Amino acid sequence: MIDKINALKEKISSIKATSAEEVEALRIKYLSKKGEISAMMNDFRSVPPESKKIVGQALNELKNLITDRINTLREEVAAQKGSERLKDLDLTRTPAVTPLGTRHPLSIVREEIISIFRRLGFSIAEGPEIEDDWHVFSSLNFAADHPARDMQDTFFIQREPDVLLRTHTSSVQTRVMEHQKPPIRIICPGRVYRNEAISARAHCFFHQVEALYVDKNVSFADLRQTLLYFAKEMFGNDTKIRLRPSYFPFTEPSAEMDISCNLCGGKGCSFCKHTGWVEILGCGMVDPNVLEACGIDSKEYSGFALGMGIERITNLKYQVKDLRMFSENDVRFLKEFTSAR
Numbered sequence: 001m002i003d004k005i006n007a008l009k010e011k012i013s014s015i016k017a018t019s020a021e022e023v024e025a026l027r028i029k030y031l032s033k034k035g036e037i038s039a040m041m042n043d044f045r046s047v048p049p050e051s052k053k054i055v056g057q058a059l060n061e062l063k064n065l066i067t068d069r070i071n072t073l074r075e076e077v078a079a080q081k082g083s084e085r086l087k088d089l090d091l092t093r094t095p096a097v098t099p100l101g102t103r104h105p106l107s108i109v110r111e112e113i114i115s116i117f118r119r120l121g122f123s124i125a126e127g128p129e130i131e132d133d134w135h136v137f138s139s140l141n142f143a144a145d146h147p148a149r150d151m152q153d154t155f156f157i158q159r160e161p162d163v164l165l166r167t168h169t170s171s172v173q174t175r176v177m178e179h180q181k182p183p184i185r186i187i188c189p190g191r192v193y194r195n196e197a198i199s200a201r202a203h204c205f206f207h208q209v210e211a212l213y214v215d216k217n218v219s220f221a222d223l224r225q226t227l228l229y230f231a232k233e234m235f236g237n238d239t240k241i242r243l244r245p246s247y248f249p250f251t252e253p254s255a256e257m258d259i260s261c262n263l264c265g266g267k268g269c270s271f272c273k274h275t276g277w278v279e280i281l282g283c284g285m286v287d288p289n290v291l292e293a294c295g296i297d298s299k300e301y302s303g304f305a306l307g308m309g310i311e312r313i314t315n316l317k318y319q320v321k322d323l324r325m326f327s328e329n330d331v332r333f334l335k336e337f338t339s340a341r
């Protein structure tokens with residue numbers, strides 16, 4: 001039997017294969033249950049006990065040798081196949097151009113708003129989209145029966161205790177004031193949700209940017225100057241602003257800001273409904289009740305806040321007529337917006 005093993009050992013180093021099928025055939029011939037090695041294992045039973053050790057060792061060596069050889073052949077065949085494929089590779093060929101993506105218009109405008117406020121020393125703050133009543137309403141001085149708490153406007157996830165989707169980024173004001181002592185100068189971009197029927201002019205989610213400045217002696221003049229700077233940076237140096245008295249629970253006094261229509265330059269057109277002005281944001285002096293609710297002494301500190309819709313600003317810059325375009329992800333629409341940012 002030893003002779004048979006040795007003969008096979010010699011033969012093995014010279015076996016060849018040129019395809020995966022041939023390698024497989026060799027595996028079956030030698031290593032399968034009905035293969036030669038199995039047959040020799042059977043014969044091994046009749047080897048006299050005194051030779052068992054030597055013959056057993058030789059048989060194991062043979063099995064390892066064959067296994068190695070077949071594995072080597074398998075790798076060689078695979079490598080050969082790979083290099084055949086490489087023959088077709090033309091390294092001088094001009095590559096297909098990968099089309100460059102574009103930023104989403106809302107991202108472009110959000111970044112622009114942030115960078116304007118950053119130049120004024122504001123830093124970014126973020127808060128959760130899933131909120132509680134305290135941060136979205138109560139801390140912001142909403143009366144218990146304020147209609148904005150109504151399910152018409154707010155998506156509630158759970159009642160009592162209320163868990164809801166934030167309806168505005170003003171909630172981040174509270175999140176920051178709870179943990180940070182003045183001076184506070186933050187800008188909070190984010191997505192907000194309202195229970196509205198989706199149409200060209202309304203959506204159940206949209207984006208806002210909130211700004212908050214709290215320090216000693218912050219005045220309405222600071223607010224107005226900040227707004228004027230923002231409007232000129234965003235819409236051009238000739239832009240004028242106008243503040244109209246308004247009401248928000250969390251600011252007193254409150255105002256809405258219009259800018260001179262950037263389409264007609266204030267002369268009057270269909271976009272500004274022939275008034276020469278378009279509304280862009282809400283603002284005001286932080287109501288002392290809000291400061292106190294967040295643990296800030298309203299006798300020592302005052303502040304201003306403002307909030308704007310990013311879709312609204314984007315519409316003004318790019319005249320997107322239908323709000324739904326922003327979330328449909330039609331590449332023909334998205335490709336129209338290129339930006340270096």
Ligand code: DAH
Pocket residue numbers: 167168169170210211248251281282283284305306307308
């Ligand atoms: N949170 C208001 C809204 O969603 C916008 C707003 C108005 C924010 C006045 C403010 C503000 O910070 O002072 O309509």
